[in-house]
Amino acid sequence: MAVDVGGTSIKGGLVTSDGTILYSERRPTPRAEGPDRVIAAISSFVADLSRPRPHTAGLLAPVAVGLAVPGLVTPTHAVFSAAFGWRDVPAEAFSEGDLPLTLGHDVRSAGEAELAFTGGSEGEGAGGAREGGGHVLYLPIGTGIAGAIVLSGSLYGGASGWAGQIGHIPVWPDGLPCGCGQRGCLGAYASASAIASRCGESSAAAVVRRVEAGDAQATSVWDEAVEALAVALATYTLLLDPALVVIGGGLSLAGDTLLVPLRERLASRLAFRHPPGVRASSLGVHAGLLGAGLLAARARQPTAPGDPAT
Numbered sequence: 064m065a066v067d068v069g070g071t072s073i074k075g076g077l078v079t080s081d082g083t084i085l086y087s088e089r090r091p092t093p094r095a096e097g098p099d100r101v102i103a104a105i106s107s108f109v110a111d112l113s114r115p116r117p118h119t120a121g122l123l124a125p126v127a128v129g130l131a132v133p134g135l136v137t138p139t140h141a142v143f144s145a146a147f148g149w150r151d152v153p154a155e156a157f158s159e160g161d162l163p164l165t166l167g168h169d170v171r172s173a174g175e176a177e178l179a180f181t182g183g184s185e186g187e188g189a190g191g192a193r194e195g196g197g198h199v200l201y202l203p204i205g206t207g208i209a210g211a212i213v214l215s216g217s218l219y220g221g222a223s224g225w226a227g228q229i230g231h232i233p234v235w236p237d238g239l240p241c242g243c244g245q246r247g248c249l250g251a252y253a254s255a256s257a258i259a260s261r262c263g264e265s266s267a268a269a270v271v272r273r274v275e276a277g278d279a280q281a282t283s284v285w286d287e288a289v290e291a292l293a294v295a296l297a298t299y300t301l302l303l304d305p306a307l308v309v310i311g312g313g314l315s316l317a318g319d320t321l322l323v324p325l326r327e328r329l330a331s332r333l334a335f336r337h338p339p340g341v342r343a344s345s346l347g348v349h350a351g352l353l354g355a356g357l358l359a360a361r362a363r364q365p366t367a368p369g370d371p372a373t
């Protein structure tokens with residue numbers, strides 16, 4: 064069972080260990096109602112998905128749960144999330160059943176899915192993380208922006224699990240205030256939610272349509288978002304020398320409207336070296352669910368000695 068908890072929706076489903084999604088559904092995240100309601104919503108989703116479910120391949124019953132959440136997280140605790148306001152929530156709080164459950168970071172596990180399930184077979188332009196020779200930044204852009212840093216084929220979490228907070232890199236130090244308390248953060252310009260609200264729209268997709276129709280206000284906000292991304296990616300490139308940047312999340316659906324100017328501006332900000340490739344994720348919006356599935360596969364490992372199914 065894979066459950067990916069986002070700021071606006073919780074995606075849950077049943078996936079195989081080789082990355083096939085057999086069943087999935089999406090429910091709203093009751094974030095405005097406080098941390099306890101979010102935890103209760105996850106727990107009831109897990110309970111519903113635990114029940115055997117008819118499928119063309121037979122009756123499906125999950126053997127383990129992978130739960131991907133934002134913030135600071137260990138395999139056994141959701142330590143901190145600014146988005147949900149929770150602190151030190153143990154894994155057991157998310158499930159009343161007996162299935163083994165592993166927690167993981169939403170963006171890093173989605174990045175792990177990019178690494179595990181893409182690369183080579185999708186054809187030019189749709190490749191995933193593996194083709195970057197193991198030096199890849201996976202950057203989903205949605206309500207917020209965070210990155211999964213892959214160095215020499217391994218995910219890098221940092222000293223305390225906070226690595227990859229690219230959305231809070233200051234791109235213009237005296238710029239717009241960010242919800243995190245800093246000013247001028249990348250996310251204040253280039254997150255899907257920032258782009259939408261700066262244009263008075265309910266979604267970034269509506270802004271993209273206006274940009275493609277030549278609307279001046281939307282184009283100005285869009286240009287600033289692309290420029291902010293180019294500044295942040297130039298910094299990342301100079302520091303860590305990635306071969307490839309894979310853009311995921313909802314904003315990746317903008318396709319060439321995002322990728323073409325982003326490649327140009329990133330190249331123009333790097334005077335003495337070539338830029339890394341910039342591509343859209345080939346897993347798209349499924350990366351989060353498949354990443355949670357990888358966590359479930361880890362929960363199944365020999366930590367459950369009494370389980371005859373393993």
Ligand SMILES: [Zn+2]
Nearest residue numbers: 231241243248
């Ligand atoms: Zn910030």
